[in-house]
Amino acid sequence: MTLDEIGGQIKGCADAMNSRYGGVVFDEWAVVSLVENKARVLFYTGPRNDEFLKNFVQDIGTLRAELLGGRYGAGDFEFSRHATGTRIEVFLVLGQGIYLMCNNTRESMDTIAKNPSWLGAQVPFAEFADKVRANPLVVSWDTKIFPKPQENDE
Numbered sequence: 001m002t003l004d005e006i007g008g009q010i011k012g013c014a015d016a017m018n019s020r021y022g023g024v025v026f027d028e029w030a031v032v033s034l035v036e037n038k039a040r041v042l043f044y045t046g047p048r049n050d051e052f053l054k055n056f057v058q059d060i061g062t063l064r065a066e067l068l069g070g071r072y073g074a075g076d077f078e079f080s081r082h083a084t085g086t087r088i089e090v091f092l093v094l095g096q097g098i099y100l101m102c103n104n105t106r107e108s109m110d111t112i113a114k115n116p117s118w119l120g121a122q123v124p125f126a127e128f129a130d131k132v133r134a135n136p137l138v139v140s141w142d143t144k145i146f147p148k149p150q151e152n153d154e
Contacts, residue, residue: 003137028048031100048086081113094137098137
């Protein structure tokens with residue numbers, strides 16, 4: 001997949017999850033590259049565009065060890081049930097060194113999961129993960145799409 005394709009897939013996934021949940025599941029979706037130990041935001045939609053990258057290292061919180069452990073392949077994901085506020089609740093591996101970060105800046109994953117509609121809302125996310133597994137994101141830094149990504153040393 002390309003970055004443009006991923007953007008469309010993210011929007012479709014978010015819309016489907018919100019529809020099944022009956023409200024906003026994640027109000028923040030970001031595609032982040034961690035290639036060469038530098039965090040680069042390639043795509044972002046959410047309420048804190050300017051603060052996301054600045055606070056990324058802190059906000060990855062309990063998912064940090066899992067994220068940097070290298071045990072996950074394209075389409076694999078991990079949730080943090082007790083993340084609150086701006087702490088990231090889930091990551092999904094989109095490709096080598098590239099991740100989708102999802103977060104609800106107002107509610108914890110634990111609170112979201114208590115809603116009975118959460119089970120149905122997970123279906124579009126799992127389907128999106130399957131699409132990524134079959135066709136991972138590939139980003140060419142030589143393209144004119146992102147000539148110089150925003151970055152932050154980890």
